Amino acid sequence: MKSYLKLVHFEISRFFKLYLILIGLTVVSQLIGAVIVSKGYMSSAEKVMYANQLSVSKYIEQSAFSFSRFINSEWFVMPIVFCIAMLMIYVFFIWYRDWFGKNTFIYRLLMLPTERINIYFAKLTTIMLLVLGLITLQILLVPIEMQIVNGIVPADFRTNFPFYGIYDQEIWGFLYPNTPVGFILLYGIGLIFVAILFTSILFERSFGLKGIFCGIVYGMFSFGVLVAPLILAVSYTGYFYPLEIYLMELVTSIIVLGSAIWIANHLLKHKIRV
Amino acid sequence: MIEVKNVKKKYGRKQVLNGLSFTAKKGEITCLIGINGVGKTTIMKAIMALTPINSGEILIDGEKIRKESYDKITFIPDTITMLPQMKIAEAFAFMADFYKSWNPQRAEELLKFFKLDPTERIANLSKGNTAKVNMLLGLALDVDYLLMDEPFSGIDIFSREQIAEVFTSHLIEDRGVIITTHEINDIEHLIDRAVLIDEGEVLKDFSVEEVRENEGKSVVDVMREVYRR
Numbered sequence: 111m112k113s114y115l116k117l118v119h120f121e122i123s124r125f126f127k128l129y130l131i132l133i134g135l136t137v138v139s140q141l142i143g144a145v146i147v148s149k150g151y152m153s154s155a156e157k158v159m160y161a162n163q164l165s166v167s168k169y170i171e172q173s174a175f176s177f178s179r180f181i182n183s184e185w186f187v188m189p190i191v192f193c194i195a196m197l198m199i200y201v202f203f204i205w206y207r208d209w210f211g212k213n214t215f216i217y218r219l220l221m222l223p224t225e226r227i228n229i230y231f232a233k234l235t236t237i238m239l240l241v242l243g244l245i246t247l248q249i250l251l252v253p254i255e256m257q258i259v260n261g262i263v264p265a266d267f268r269t270n271f272p273f274y275g276i277y278d279q280e281i282w283g284f285l286y287p288n289t290p291v292g293f294i295l296l297y298g299i300g301l302i303f304v305a306i307l308f309t310s311i312l313f314e315r316s317f318g319l320k321g322i323f324c325g326i327v328y329g330m331f332s333f334g335v336l337v338a339p340l341i342l343a344v345s346y347t348g349y350f351y352p353l354e355i356y357l358m359e360l361v362t363s364i365i366v367l368g369s370a371i372w373i374a375n376h377l378l379k380h381k382i383r384v
Numbered sequence: 385m386i387e388v389k390n391v392k393k394k395y396g397r398k399q400v401l402n403g404l405s406f407t408a409k410k411g412e413i414t415c416l417i418g419i420n421g422v423g424k425t426t427i428m429k430a431i432m433a434l435t436p437i438n439s440g441e442i443l444i445d446g447e448k449i450r451k452e453s454y455d456k457i458t459f460i461p462d463t464i465t466m467l468p469q470m471k472i473a474e475a476f477a478f479m480a481d482f483y484k485s486w487n488p489q490r491a492e493e494l495l496k497f498f499k500l501d502p503t504e505r506i507a508n509l510s511k512g513n514t515a516k517v518n519m520l521l522g523l524a525l526d527v528d529y530l531l532m533d534e535p536f537s538g539i540d541i542f543s544r545e546q547i548a549e550v551f552t553s554h555l556i557e558d559r560g561v562i563i564t565t566h567e568i569n570d571i572e573h574l575i576d577r578a579v580l581i582d583e584g585e586v587l588k589d590f591s592v593e594e595v596r597e598n599e600g601k602s603v604v605d606v607m608r609e610v611y612r613r
Binding site (some may be wrong): 113116120124215217218220221223224225226263291316379380381382383384 | 428432433434435436446451452453454455458459461463464465467478481482483484485
């Protein structure tokens with residue numbers, strides 16, 4: 111356990127500089143975006159009102175400012191997409207960086223006096239913590255962005271937009287399911303996907319070209335098992351109670367995650383090559 | 385004692401190890417000798433469970449390798465096993481964090497012996513100094529067995545001399561060492577046993593001193609006999 115925690119700390123510190131850059135990019139882009147989108151709206155409102163001799167009440171009948179205008183702008187969305195893309199690349203890089211280049215750190219990792227599966231768990235935990243960290247950052251940023259927008263766009267121009275209103279926005283609704291069960295499902299399934307990918311990478315690292323084939327077959331099979339209850343639910347609409355589908359999904363998730371860990375443990379112990 | 389028993393291994397269609405057997409005792413320096421590509425590095429990796437074998441058995445003090453074994457045996461490959469962006473002191477902290485067998489006093493002693501600066505980043509070191517840090521990270525562990533893969537390859541003469549000096553010092557005493565080389569001249573006077581390997585098989589396994597005393601031959605003489613056969 112101690113070694114696992116030390117490895118998690120070590121893995122996080124290896125990505126930390128890049129992580130700070132991602133955080134910085136998100137903060138800067140969104141805060142600047144909040145100012146630019148709000149000011150942009152106000153300047154266009156003033157122009158339109160002046161040109162058409164409209165009062166504020168007349169103008170907002172056509173185009174009142176909603177916070178969703180900012181949430182759906184590229185200033186808000188692009189850093190999120192960029193962070194997701196970087197983390198998806200890092201899912202691969204977190205393993206391959208130990209093998210390639212001048213650096214053969216994998217020797218050291220595999221020669222640590224601890225269970226080798228701890229390396230897998232540590233890398234998996236690191237990815238999840240990085241994801242959850244960015245999610246938390248976003249939750250903290252939105253109220254600040256609301257304050258900025260409210261400071262620039264007078265209340266007369268704004269539609270009422272409560273904080274929880276952001277859950278109705280597409281990107282936010284995807285990243286933050288509005289029930290705890292939905293949240294656990296989304297990030298639980300995310301965790302299982304990363305575990306499957308890690309095990310597929312270990313297939314490749316163990317068997318080379320043959321391993322790529324094994325990894326793809328294994329990945330597709332695992333994905334098939336994972337979505338089987340959902341396919342059943344769609345194919346036999348109304349035949350299963352939602353609770354039954356949920357329980358089936360829970361069971362298949364446990365099977366898929368359990369087998370990903372078991373296979374990874376076997377590969378790391380007996381098949382891995384450096 | 386490290387026992388390698390009838391180990392076979394294939395890479396694709398190529399049989400790299402073909403029933404290779406030898407033993408390496410504690411307190412002795414055993415040298416695996418052979419040209420490049422005969423399976424010297426592969427056998428080292430196999431001992432450390434860094435590559436799987438197809439058949440045979442490898443035992444360390446009568447047991448198969450397990451996680452605790454890495455506090456008893458270590459491998460110094462021919463490339464550095466630490467992150468290049470780390471400073472030497474950070475590499476020490478990493479080792480101290482994970483290994484019970486890490487000996488900080490010995491690490492300091494070696495640092496002075498090799499004249500290395502702990503604040504230096506590994507990436508900025510010369511090839512010779514990188515090899516020394518790599519060796520230091522292995523030697524500062526209080527392990528019973530040390531495996532070294534080509535410790536003299538590609539480094540300058542003074543670094544070679546310094547590293548060779550380690551073999552005659554207390555740093556090696558009482559430990560079992562397996563070393564690979566294709567340039568025997570550097571260490572001929574240091575080794576106790578020589579294992580001549582070709583095409584994944586042991587051609588001859590002998591005590592260097594016995595052959596010297598009884599037959600008046602050096603390791604190179606025996607190599608000539610065996611490889612030119």
